Amino acid sequence: MIQPTFPALLHTPLGLAADATPDKPAFRFDGASLTYSELADTSSRMARTLVEAGVRRGDRVALFLDRSFQATIALFGILRAGAAYVPIDPGASQQRVREILDLSGARCLVTTEAKRAALPGGFPASMSAVIGLSKPLEAEVDVISWEEALSSPDLGARAQVLSETDLAYIMFTSGSTGTPKGIMHTHASGMSYACMAANLYGLRADDRFSNACGLHFDMSTLDYFCSTLVGASTTIIPDPWLKLPASLAELIEAERLTVWYSVPLALLQLVEFGDLGSRDLSALRIVLYGGEVFVPKHLETLRRLLPDALIGNVYGPAETNQCTWFNVPEGWNADRGPVPIGAACPNADLLVIGEDDADVAPGETGELAVRAPTMMQGYWRQPELNRTAFLERAGAGGETQRYYRTGDIVIERPDGNLDFLGRRDRMVKSRGFRVELDEVERAIAGLPMVSEAAAFTVALREGVTVIRGAAILNPDETIGARDLAAAVARLLPHFARPDRIELLPEFPRTGSGKIDRRALAEQLSGEAQVSGVVGNA
Known part of the structure; x- marks a missing residue:
């Protein structure tokens, strides 16, 4: 591995690799190098x-x-x-x-x-x-x-x-x-992330990374900076291939890709339509996903189709880069529930805090706060936001330690891994009760006939808020919206049940491939006031 003296500038490894292996492909795109x-x-x-x-x-x-x-x-x-x-x-x-x-x-x-x-x-x-x-x-x-x-x-x-x-x-x-x-x-926060990831996953000069997301999405930094750090090659996936799962699977095989990193959507489409079983994907040794929850039943299928690959759940807001990790073990199945976001990365310090900013006891829910060298400097020209985005504590030597408030609600498992429960700003009031919309989504998405799901609230008029849901069914599934709603109702308390579930062929997406819940809510509710749909970065 080409390892520059740390800290280094993000472009320093490019020069080192150009001196060491000038004729090696740094990037490949559409068959060219x-x-x-x-x-x-x-x-x-x-x-x-x-x-x-x-x-x-x-x-x-x-x-x-x-x-x-x-x-x-x-x-x-x-x-x-x-x-x-x-x-x-x-x-x-x-x-x-x-x-x-x-x-x-x-x-x-x-x-x-x-x-x-x-x-x-x-x-x-x-x-x-x-x-x-x-x-x-x-x-x-x-x-x-x-x-x-x-x-x-x-x-x-x-x-x-x-x-x-x-x-x-x-x-x-x-x-x-x-x-x-x-x-x-x-440069320091970006390089700290690249070095941490390279060491955590054992990334090497003979690896072939994939680049499946745009530069405006923070996942791309692994593909560009970690690959050059270790002197590897990166294949840029053409946009049309990302919309054609069978062609994408063919490209992964042809390019002999070894490292994949994307949002769950791309992997879900590969599982459902990529005919992975007919492809030689033996070169693929590391499959990472992040940005959204991977529905357990689909992850179970992926684990079965790629038995020899490390499959890792990557967690970390764009503000901190990756700060936790969890590698899905062999034999993982949907009955075990959502995959945890795992434990702190080697260079991260995590807190789980309550509404008073005090640490909560293990096994209690709280907001995750992160301190790491991979953390952002702050928000561009928004001093007020910077004052509220960080938690400051005194260190052992009296120094100020600054933690980023993620807004994500987590709970520590007995084994020390963290479970992601949802966004703090996705906790809503419905019929006088507190409801976590991510829990509603998990209930819908967990049904065997459902491929993907989303949940949000609609304010019909002042003081009247209802929960709505939307779902994409699995191929060849014929269940109607009413029967689907009835199945969901059996899984949730009365106050958390969506008053309506819409069946759609596809969801609107953000530029990074995540479900755009705000656009979806506006699409399905017209001029009604929508909430519970923030955080679509």
């Missing part, structure tokens, strides 16, 4: 272009690109220019793109001609250039083509002097409940 030496060279030229366009240490550069070699070159180029990259969902609207550019105060935007129609009509005053377009824009901002950018001299003497405490990236939340929050990570 980008070697370590090619990535080092092109990202250096991109960095020089950015510096010549006015980018300085600490500036922000937005990325509005589909996953591709160009996105990879731009990401490392931005870091080498001394800036922080700000990824924008490739499917974002013009309004969303402009919002992120405004909030981040971006100095430059890197994009492609294919995204021209999605660019806003104007740009913030902070912007000096748009890189990646072949024709000028109507807005008064310089335009630099990809050909020009990659024809620049390399960075050379224009390289920025950086510290591990400098910002490396800012990821903005979806903003579904208000102003998007910019999660600030430094």
